[in-house]
Amino acid sequence: xxxxxxxxxxxxxxxxxxxxxxxxxxxxxxxxxxxxxxxxxxxxxxxxxxxxxxxxxxxxxxxxxxxxxxxxxxxxxxxxxxxxxxxxxxxxxxxxxxxxxxxxxxxxxxxxxxxxxxxxxxxxxxxxxxxxxxxxxxxxxxxxxxxxxxxxxxxxxxxxxxxxxxxxxxxxxxxxxxxxxxxxxxxxxxxxxxxxxxxxxxxxxxxxxxxxxxxxxxxxxxxxxxxxxxxxxxxxxxxxxxxxxxxxxxxxxxxxxxxxxxxxxxxxxxxxxxxxxxxxxxxxxxxxxxxxxxxxxxxxxxxxxxx
Amino acid sequence: xxxxxxxxxxxxxxxxxxxxxxxxxxxxxxxxxxxxxxxxxxxxxxxxxxxxxxxxxxxxxxxxxxxxxxxxxxxxxxxxxxxxxxxxxxxxxxxxxxxxxxxxxxxxxxxxxxxxxxxxxxxxxxxxxxxxxxxxxxxxxxxxxxxxxxxxxxxxxxxxxxxxxxxxxxxxxxxxxxxxxxxxxxxxxxxxxxxxxxxxxxxxxxxxxxxxxxxxxxxxxxxxxxxxxxxxxxxxxxxxxxxxxxxxxxxxxxxxxxxxxxxxxxxxxxxxxxxxxxxxxxxxxxxxxxxxxxxxxxxxxxxxxxxxxxxxxxxxxxxxxxxxxxxxxxxxxxxxxxxxxxxxxxxxxxxxxxxxxxxxxxxxxxxxxxxxxxxxxxxxxxxxxxxxxxxxxx
Numbered sequence: 235x236x237x238x239x240x241x242x243x244x245x246x247x248x249x250x251x252x253x254x255x256x257x258x259x260x261x262x263x264x265x266x267x268x269x270x271x272x273x274x275x276x277x278x279x280x281x282x283x284x285x286x287x288x289x290x291x292x293x294x295x296x297x298x299x300x301x302x303x304x305x306x307x308x309x310x311x312x313x314x315x316x317x318x319x320x321x322x323x324x325x326x327x328x329x330x331x332x333x334x335x336x337x338x339x340x341x342x343x344x345x346x347x348x349x350x351x352x353x354x355x356x357x358x359x360x361x362x363x364x365x366x367x368x369x370x371x372x373x374x375x376x377x378x379x380x381x382x383x384x385x386x387x388x389x390x391x392x393x394x395x396x397x398x399x400x401x402x403x404x405x406x407x408x409x410x411x412x413x414x415x416x417x418x419x420x421x422x423x424x425x426x427x428x429x430x431x432x433x434x435x436x437x438x439x440x441x442x443x444x445x446x447x448x449x450x451x452x453x454x455x456x457x458x459x460x461x462x463x464x465x466x467x468x469x470x471x472x473x474x475x476x477x478x479x480x481x482x483x484x485x486x487x488x489x490x491x492x493x494x495x496x497x498x499x500x501x502x503x504x505x506x507x508x509x510x511x512x513x514x515x516x517x518x519x520x521x522x523x524x525x526x527x528x529x530x531x532x533x534x535x536x537x538x539x540x541x
Numbered sequence: 542x543x544x545x546x547x548x549x550x551x552x553x554x555x556x557x558x559x560x561x562x563x564x565x566x567x568x569x570x571x572x573x574x575x576x577x578x579x580x581x582x583x584x585x586x587x588x589x590x591x592x593x594x595x596x597x598x599x600x601x602x603x604x605x606x607x608x609x610x611x612x613x614x615x616x617x618x619x620x621x622x623x624x625x626x627x628x629x630x631x632x633x634x635x636x637x638x639x640x641x642x643x644x645x646x647x648x649x650x651x652x653x654x655x656x657x658x659x660x661x662x663x664x665x666x667x668x669x670x671x672x673x674x675x676x677x678x679x680x681x682x683x684x685x686x687x688x689x690x691x692x693x694x695x696x697x698x699x700x701x702x703x704x705x706x707x708x709x710x711x712x713x714x715x716x717x718x719x720x721x722x723x724x725x726x727x728x729x730x731x732x733x734x735x736x737x738x739x740x741x742x743x744x745x746x747x748x749x750x751x752x753x754x755x756x757x758x759x760x761x762x763x764x765x766x767x768x769x770x771x772x773x774x775x776x777x778x779x780x781x782x783x784x785x786x787x788x789x790x791x792x793x794x795x796x797x798x799x800x801x802x803x804x805x806x807x808x809x810x811x812x813x814x815x816x817x818x819x820x821x822x823x824x825x826x827x828x829x830x831x832x833x834x835x836x837x838x839x840x841x842x843x844x845x846x847x848x849x850x851x852x853x854x855x856x857x858x859x860x861x862x863x864x865x866x867x868x869x870x871x872x873x874x875x876x877x878x879x880x881x882x883x884x885x886x887x888x889x890x891x892x893x894x895x896x897x898x899x900x901x902x903x904x905x906x907x908x909x910x911x912x913x914x915x916x917x918x919x920x921x922x923x924x925x926x927x928x929x930x931x932x933x934x935x
Contacts (some may be wrong), residue, residue, distance in 0.1 A: 261870065313769060339770035340662060341699075341740050347667045348699045384869030384900060399815020401867045405922070408867070408898065425814060428667045454815055457664045480818040483803070483825045484834070491799045491814025491836040493769060494664070499682060504822070521826050522819040523923035 235445035236367040236419040238330060239306060239378040246271035246304040248311050248319045250282050255310030258382050260284045265385040266369055266376040271298035296326040306330040308380045317342035324355045332380045333360035343428035357430025363400035363422035391416015392540055394440035396433055397452035398425050406450050409526035415540050418446045425492025433463035441471050448474045448533050448540050450525055455481035455503060456496045461510045468514035474532035477511045478519040479504045542766045544780045545589040547645040549762035556735035558728055560759045563647035572621055575646050576614045583649035584617040585610060588624045590639040591785045598631035601638060610649055617646055642784050650758055655748035657681050660736040671695040675715055677748035703733045724757040740770030789852050796848040798837055805830025806860040807929055808853040812837050820865045823922055829930035832859045843879035850883045861892040861933040863925055873897045873905030881912040892932035896925035
């Protein structure tokens with residue numbers, strides 16, 4: 235089992251003919267992901283070809299979903315048009331839209347999020363590396379790779395990873411894999427202040443997933459999403475959880491790369507979040523090199539087997 | 542992106558948010574023409590820098606106060622001469638201070654009562670929130686901490702916009718009546734429109750004031766914008782003041798590098814914002830101090846690495862460099878070659894520790910080892926951080 239997506243999930247790519255979208259579509263196809271459709275308005279009827287793969291391109295998400303049975307979209311559309319691309323997924327009643335795009339105006343996301351209320355579609359991102367459910371093949375191939383993460387560093391297994399940062403997620407996944415600890419699903423929720431899926435949403439899913447035995451939660455300065463998740467973990471989560479918060483040395487009031495990574499007050503500093511993690515029984519990784527080890531400590535304390 | 546108070550007030554006026562009459566001046570010659578636009582009588586002179594705490598700041602020439610009340614326009618001109626071209630140090634500028642390149646003269650309004658008003662994004666609800674308080678002219682964080690009941694919040698549904706009843710509720714909570722209530726309501730509605738239409742990240746009025754004549758005015762104005770939305774607001778981009786930004790940060794932005802200068806001595810060059818932040822953290826953890834945040838993005842091309850090294854080396858405090866790259870998709874060997882070329886091109890003399898991980902990493906490490914450069918390889922982030930801290934301390 236896994237969360238959000240499985241190796242059988244059929245996905246479509248919005249922006250499949252753009253340079254960025256095309257590059258990562260090829261990598262996903264190589265990984266064995268079921269990319270069944272592409273969407274580029276005006277290029278409907280053409281094909282995206284890669285090796286033996288011939289992926290049909292459609293003018294709209296609803297056309298693509300109807301014709302191919304795709305239930306999930308990966309969005310590689312440039313920022314000015316990305317909000318519209320998400321709304322198109324909502325209108326087509328997809329299960330999931332994963333917005334990779336970085337740089338979407340906040341006002342657009344505020345409107346999108348409001349428009350998604352009560353609708354079937356879940357949004358992950360934007361400004362995120364995407365989702366990987368590793369497969370059972372060599373270097374985890376045969377899995378579902380949506381987005382831009384390096385597939386080969388994963389390994390199929392029992393740890394769930396949720397993070398606001400791309401490369402920091404890869405760091406955690408890599409640490410797990412070299413220790414021969416596999417993952418159920420790795421979810422990058424993105425570095426923007428307004429996003430579709432929170433740490434808490436993902437942690438609830440991991441908690442409900444019988445295959446997930448332990449969880450790594452990676453956060454950063456700004457906002458209170460990690461605190462909200464940590465308090466829920468304390469009250470409800472029976473699985474070992476390790477956590478890391480980036481940005482202990484970040485100066486107040488400066489945006490550290492991610493639009494959402496900014497210390498606004500005393501509650502959203504790294505120190506404040508780490509204190510809440512500890513209070514909630516989350517094993518804190520003292521450095522980013524310690525993320526996998528922290529989870530091992532948490533698992534040992536609860537006599538849980540991760541591999 | 543931030544703008545100056547005088548620019549923010551011009552924007553407010555455009556949206557029908559009343560402000561005291563004012564005029565900016567960028568040269569001593571401008572003082573006369575600027576002051577001529579104002580009526581005789583009490584006048585304020587306000588140093589225009591992006592940092593806060595101006596009123597309590599001190600100039601490096603000894604002059605106290607970046608914001609001054611003047612009984613006459615003549616006095617205003619004298620004070621302005623002491624401010625313009627001089628460096629103002631406030632709690633927010635750091636010890637280096639900021640050079641005042643513009644002064645702003647305004648009518649000194651008679652204050653009946655001070656309030657606080659701001660509009661920003663509430664991250665928890667993903668909606669705009671209007672924050673208002675009867676306690677104006679002081680630090681709002683302190684009000685929120687000491688007397689949270691005096692902070693009023695209105696969450697705006699982006700599908701319908703700010704509703705009239707919400708404005709009414711807010712002005713009654715703030716205790717406005719009669720003509721003041723009408724004026725305050727209009728101001729709040731117009732300020733919200735300004736926030737929404739310009740893609741502002743935050744608009745803050747502290748203080749908002751009432752005058753004995755029943756006017757409601759924005760006495761101060763602080764506005765920042767969502768950088769992601771600047772592409773659709775060329776008129777706002779034109780307000781950018783490069784004098785307020787670190788030259789190294791401006792140079793970095795030209796190469797699609799995300800750089801923020803800090804005050805330590807170990808520079809870092811990292812791909813990805815989260816990894817870049819945690820690289821700074823791990824340097825600190827092992828007893829060093831980071832000199833910067835630098836995210837070269839997912840790609841880390843040779844050109845970017847060269848530009849990044851040049852920017853890093855422009856900081857005289859830097860005593861060593863830590864490169865931390867997780868090459869997920871990128872070939873580590875390509876990145877390694879970029880680092881070798883960059884080091885040769887800039888003639889690096891400082892200690893350099895490189896930690897490479899990911900795709901084709903063995904070839905990448907070989908390239909570094911065979912480059913003939915005096916660089917040290919780190920196996921993990923922790924190992925690399927410990928090595929650079931030790932080298933810099935030596």
